[in-house]
Amino acid sequence: MAKEFTEVLQHAISVASHLVLITDATGRILYVNEAVENASGYTQNELIGQNCRIFKSGAHDALFYSRLWLSISMGETYSALFINKRKDGSTYYEDKAITPVFDGEKLTHFVSTGKVISGQSKDLEQLSDMITHDQMTGLFNRMYFFQRLRHALSQGKRRQDQLGVFSIDLDFFKKINDTLGHHIGDEVLIIAAKRITECVREGDLCARLGGDEFAVLVENTGDVSSLATIAKKIINAVSEPIEVQRHQLNVSCSIGISIYPQDGTDAETLYRHADSAMYLTKSSGPGHFNFTQKKLTEESELRFRLENDIRYALERDELRIYYQPQVDLTSGRFVGAEALLRWEHPLLGLFSPDILLPILEEAGMIREVGEWVITQACEQIRIWEREGNDLEVSVNLSGHQLIQRNFVEQMAQLMERQCSTKLQLEISEDLLIGDMVLAIDKLHGLERLGIKVCLDDFGTSRSSLAQLKRSHIKILKISKDFVRQIPGNEDSEAIIESIIAVAHSMDMRVAAVGVENERQLDFLTERGCDLVQGYMFSGPITGQEVSEMAREPNILLKPLN
Known part of the structure; x- marks a missing residue:
């Protein structure tokens, strides 16, 4: 009887409309059903034994995967919209949940279940929102932030406008995650995002780039003092006590600011310089902001080099x-x-x-x-x-x-x-x-x-x-x-x-x-x-x-x- 039930279950999974994929603890694929074959263009024989990285499209950044692995290694199910790559190089959207499987304390497998998102199965406007927005905080995500920044730079070059880029990082956030748990940390991120949004002008862009990292794009800045005013407002707002599930928490933020055109003329350089200023600002204590300086940039680039070298x-x-x-x-x-x-x-x-x-x-x-x-x-x-x-x-x-x-x-x-x-x-x-x-x-x-x-x-x-x-x-x-x-x-x-x-x-x-x-x-x-x-x-x-x-x-x- 048990054998018959197992066979029925295996058949049900194999023909299910949802995508089902099972890997070992290292991410090596052990099983895929027909829905995975249909969505990806790969056959089962082509996928078995491969690492699940075979589906990576390059649309997600390292922070996306870092949060994924942190969640599942702690025994939590991770759910998100994945942009996957087919065998022919095209992409498809999968609303997917990845669940870790343990044998006692030992992590043995991952089970992934999902469904393909298409215009027929989900409203395209909602799909667009999922692609451009951070699902936790409701802010724009990294991909949209840099798209908007590049567009603003092309406009600024024609109009000779100045614009400011803020790199914002929460102080003490790692301690909150480590001591109180990620569920408390997530609530802090949502509250911080709301407070940051309330401090900027209508038309300015707020985004969550990942983890406790936020960014703001301020167009038509006028003089530098207006950027300093916005930074002070953000620091004061974020520093107000936060109460989450009866925990009274004190959080602050550090901000680095770069300005177009003097600190860079492309999106990546501008943000890197703002990020450099933010990281070096942290060294002077929480709750401060600073503008890009050549010395700060050199020190931050040294830190970036060290972070790369430490991997080896x-x-x-x-x-x-x-x-x-x-x-x-x-x-x-x-x-x-x-x-x-x-x-x-x-x-x-x-x-x-x-x-x-x-x-x-x-x-x-x-x-x-x-x-x-x-x-x-x-x-x-x-x-x-x-x-x-x-x-x-x-x-x-x-x-x-x-x-x-x-x-x-x-x-x-x-x-x-x-x-x-x-x-x-x-x-x-x-x-x-x-x-x-x-x-x-x-x-x-x-x-x-x-x-x-x-x-x-x-x-x-x-x-x-x-x-x-x-x-x-x-x-x-x-x-x-x-x-x-x-x-x-x-x-x-x-x-x-x-x-x-x-x-x-x-x-x-x-x-x-x-x-x-x-x-x-x-x-x-x-x-x-x-x-x-x-x-x-x-x-x-x-x-x-x-x-x-x-x-x-x-x-x-x-x-x-």
Whole structure:
């Protein structure tokens, strides 16, 4: 009976009017029905074994696919209008939903179901709206923005008009997505889009280019002061508190502005210069705007080059891990180290995490490199074990890694291969503020694997003691911002004393980061701090150098320079 039902089901799918396509976890096509053959012009035999990229028409940008893969890798169904390419090179529109399939925690397949959109099945005006507008916010999309910008430039050349291009990026948006989830982030985008639209003149064009990236085209600008006025209005409007599902959120935006003709005479150059000004404006803090400057453009172009180069850093063996030793204040011995990532660029030298991590995020490589760092740290632990050094290693974990649906399973596979019980993972306090149930479930899963979890920079955010207790954190790390001010700053002294007391009451250990002198060390020792790390003992060094330092019987008795 079950066999007969399966055969009937297979026949029903094969002749269904909807397009049905199944791939493995890498996107390799395993099955297509007749509707896919009819729509694409390919036969089933031509498609089986191919990657689904065979349908890419080039009409969608990288951000479209980035959002697609982010959604489905988290176990969510992704729905959108796809512009696909047929075998003969022509295009067709498919209203499609892609659903991930899991076997337990393991992602195994993707199932795509859709229908071809044509003039007979959907009103052409509605179809045009879907093609030119961002479906979430209702603003124009990237494709239409650049079409309109090119048209405005052709008009401006004839009339000798000035026009302005705004590149707008929301500040703190990644933190909202990582901590509260994409459903909250989407609501923020919708509200921000409405506020931006209300700040521009009738006839000006607002668009969402992707993610938290917006653009505005202002024609017939008059003098530069009018553009500055619009930018200030947008910043003030977006910065108003946003309430979403009982979350009170503070969002701001950074804006870069380029002007035709002095900053460029084609659409791509104008927008690139506005985008350059926006990214460099971010470095001066949230909620600012700036006009294109030659220096800013050069720096932004350097950043663009780095984002491109980082994509090849792993295969070219350019990434390095250094270790900053941690000292146990009871024994005086080195007992572990924090793994710190560096990028040794072949032409530009060594890049530290404060520059490297934002580049990895922009390039969409934070998960891939994060997995590599964990693997390297485990291998280093095994080397130290063979040398007779009993040392733990802590690795910083990004929100992008923790929210992966199968992250705990990936770690279980790694632990099975590496057999290491000396690995620690550090998370930021913000990760305990968002989806608490999800975060704590992941942390408990890591604990069952024997992985200790450390809470980094404790005291700089707003997690509650209840959250802390439920999370099964083993080590609290005191931010170097507090350590830097002791002794002498009463507020920092009181905060550190409170952190140590709270941690010990919950059977947690306390590590202080950024210890640079004996006065700081004495203060922390007297208050019962358990572990310290900082330049007083060592900066980031190689694994071999850590091995040599670990032979010291008591580093606290050794004269320190």
